[in-house]
Amino acid sequence: xxxxxxxxxxxxxxxxxxxxxxxxxxxxxxxxxxxxxxxxxxxxxxxxxxxxxxxxxxxxxxxxxxxxxxxxxxxxxxxxxxxxxxxxxxxxxxxxxxxxxxxxxxxxxxxxxxxxxxxxxxxxxxxxxxxxxxxxxxxxxxxxxxxxxxxxxxxxxxxxxxxxxxxxxxxxxxxxxxxxxxxxxxxxxxxxxxxxxxxxxxxxxxxxxxxxxxxxxxxxxxxxxxxxxxxxxxxxxxxxxxxxxxxxxxxxxxxxxxxxxxxxxxxxxxxxxxxxxxxxxxxxxxxxxxxxxxxxxxxxxxxxxxxxxxxxxxxxxxxxxxxxxxxxxxxxxxxxxxxxxxxxxxxxxxx
Numbered sequence: 001x002x003x004x005x006x007x008x009x010x011x012x013x014x015x016x017x018x019x020x021x022x023x024x025x026x027x028x029x030x031x032x033x034x035x036x037x038x039x040x041x042x043x044x045x046x047x048x049x050x051x052x053x054x055x056x057x058x059x060x061x062x063x064x065x066x067x068x069x070x071x072x073x074x075x076x077x078x079x080x081x082x083x084x085x086x087x088x089x090x091x092x093x094x095x096x097x098x099x100x101x102x103x104x105x106x107x108x109x110x111x112x113x114x115x116x117x118x119x120x121x122x123x124x125x126x127x128x129x130x131x132x133x134x135x136x137x138x139x140x141x142x143x144x145x146x147x148x149x150x151x152x153x154x155x156x157x158x159x160x161x162x163x164x165x166x167x168x169x170x171x172x173x174x175x176x177x178x179x180x181x182x183x184x185x186x187x188x189x190x191x192x193x194x195x196x197x198x199x200x201x202x203x204x205x206x207x208x209x210x211x212x213x214x215x216x217x218x219x220x221x222x223x224x225x226x227x228x229x230x231x232x233x234x235x236x237x238x239x240x241x242x243x244x245x246x247x248x249x250x251x252x253x254x255x256x257x258x259x260x261x262x263x264x265x266x267x268x269x270x271x272x273x274x275x276x277x278x279x280x281x282x283x284x285x286x287x288x289x290x291x292x293x294x295x296x297x298x299x300x301x302x303x304x305x306x307x308x309x310x311x312x313x314x315x316x317x318x319x320x321x322x323x324x325x326x327x328x329x330x331x332x333x334x335x336x337x338x339x340x341x342x343x344x345x346x347x348x349x350x351x
Contacts, residue, residue, distance in 0.1 A: 005083030006063060016047035016078040020089055022124065023099035024052035024082070025061040027251070028141065031258035032097060037069055037077040041262050042269055049079040053089035086127040093132050097261065098124055098152065100142025110200065111336050113144045118340035121148045125155025134159055137268060137305070140166040141261045145199050146280050146295040147333040153282065153295075162307070165268070166280040168203060168297035170253075170260035171195040174238050175205040179212065182225055189213040190221070194299045194312070195278035196319075197326020198333075203297065204322035205238040209312065231318065272302045276310045287311045288323070294330045 019036055021029045029052070035041055037048055050069070052062050062082045069080055083089050090096070100117055108116075121140075128136060136159060140149040145166035153164040172195050173187075180187040194206040207230055210221035222230060245253040267277050280297040283290045286309055290296050299310040315323070 005081055005085055005088045006066070016049040017042055017095065018049045018051065018093040020051040020053060020093045020096045021099065022053045022089070022097070024054045024065065025058035026054075026099050027254035028099050028258050028261070029097075030065060031254055032099075032261060033065060033069060034072065035258070035262045037072070037074045039076045041266050044076070046076065047078045048076050050077065050081070051089045051093065052080065052082045053086070054084060056084045059084055086123065087131055090124075090127040090131040093136055095265065096124075096128065096132065096136055096138045097265070098138065098140045098148070100140055100145050100148045110144055110333065114147055114333055114336045115340045117144060117148055118151055118337050121151040122155050122341070125152040128152065129156040129158050132156075132159070136163060137265075138164045139261065139265055139268075140164070141257060141264075143199070144333065146297075146330060147337050149280065149295045150282075150293075150334065151337050161282040161284065164282065164295070165264070165307075166199060166295055167257075167261050167264045168195045168197075168199050168278050168280045169264040170256055171199070171203050171205055171238055171297075172278045173256070173260050173263065174241050175207065175234075178234060178237055179207065179210065179221055179225065182229075183212055183214060185212060185214055191275050192299075193221075193278070194276075195297045196323045197297055198330050199280065199297070200326070200329060201239045201243075202322075202326040202329045203239060204319070204326060205235055206319060206322075207234075208316070208319065235322075267302055268305065268307070271304065272300070276301050279307065281307060288315065290323070290327055291331065294327070294334060296327070296330060 021032055023029055033050060037050060039046065052065065054062050059082065066080050066082050069077060081088065128138065138152060140152065149164050149166040153161050172193050175193045176187045176190040179190045190210060190212045193210045196204040196206055207221045212219050212221050212224060214224065242253055264279060276299045278297050279300050280295050283294050283296045284292045286298060299312060300307040301310055
């Protein structure tokens with residue numbers, strides 16, 4: 001990744017959390033850094049050391065972000081390090097937010113993005129394995145985040161698989177928002193929405209067990225909304241929302257992605273209380289029949305930084321059909337990633 005680093009030490013008394021953000025010149029990272037430095041993710045009592053990493057050609061942009069952060073006068077921000085050197089960026093970090101959006105160009109399909117990003121995340125995994133704390137928590141965010149989280153974990157064998165995740169919280173947030181708008185209630189009044197599967201158009205927003213507080217009364221969402229809407233337009237709207245925003249903005253949905261990443265990390269750090277959240281994690285030993293060794297979105301409960309599967313009983317045929325579609329997609333993506341490991345050809349859809 002090249003060498004060179006610049007660091008700004010702001011004060012030096014309390015041991016901070018060390019947080020790495022890669023692709024630090026990206027729009028998603030630009031929105032993440034302020035939320036983290038303000039205490040919106042790890043709390044108002046946790047000093048932060050930020051490590052901002054990108055390729056050498058973008059370091060002027062990253063250094064500009066550093067200057068902006070200094071100008072924000074943030075009391076929790078202890079140190080900022082801008083670097084293209086993995087040995088600096090990954091050294092003894094507590095949390096790694098690995099942004100997966102390079103490159104984003106019209107005409108590139110998911111297989112292209114996977115094949116191009118695999119070498120980047122192989123390097124990230126090796127750097128985590130060599131330089132980072134073994135308890136580091138790793139979050140991958142972006143278009144092909146599930147499969148890149150899997151790649152990263154493969155190249156960091158000394159770090160537990162359970163410490164790797166990818167963000168599907170945006171799907172959960174979108175689903176909650178759509179339900180809330182239809183019911184004319186705040187989005188926070190909707191709970192226990194599940195996102196199954198991949199961070200893609202195959203993700204399955206499941207509201208069979210979702211609850212909503214309407215006029216002070218707890219109501220089951222499937223009883224409050226039309227069944228045909230929930231099985232058709234609702235699912236499509238959640239799955240296609242990224243493309244809808246892209247068509248309108250001509251840019252990716254960086255604001256909502258960054259917000260969902262903060263939600264994801266905050267819940268992993270503080271826990272979920274008496275509810276659950278959707279996160280993509282290693283599928284090993286899951287109770288739903290999803291094959292082992294893929295990174296798949298499940299409903300999880302989290303306590304003390306450790307997640308557990310929520311054992312949702314009586315999966316219906318409708319649920320199973322949608323969950324299986326995402327499983328098949330992730331298995332295909334895994335084949336593409338394995339081919340990229342060896343610089344082989346990209347497998348066709350029927351391989």
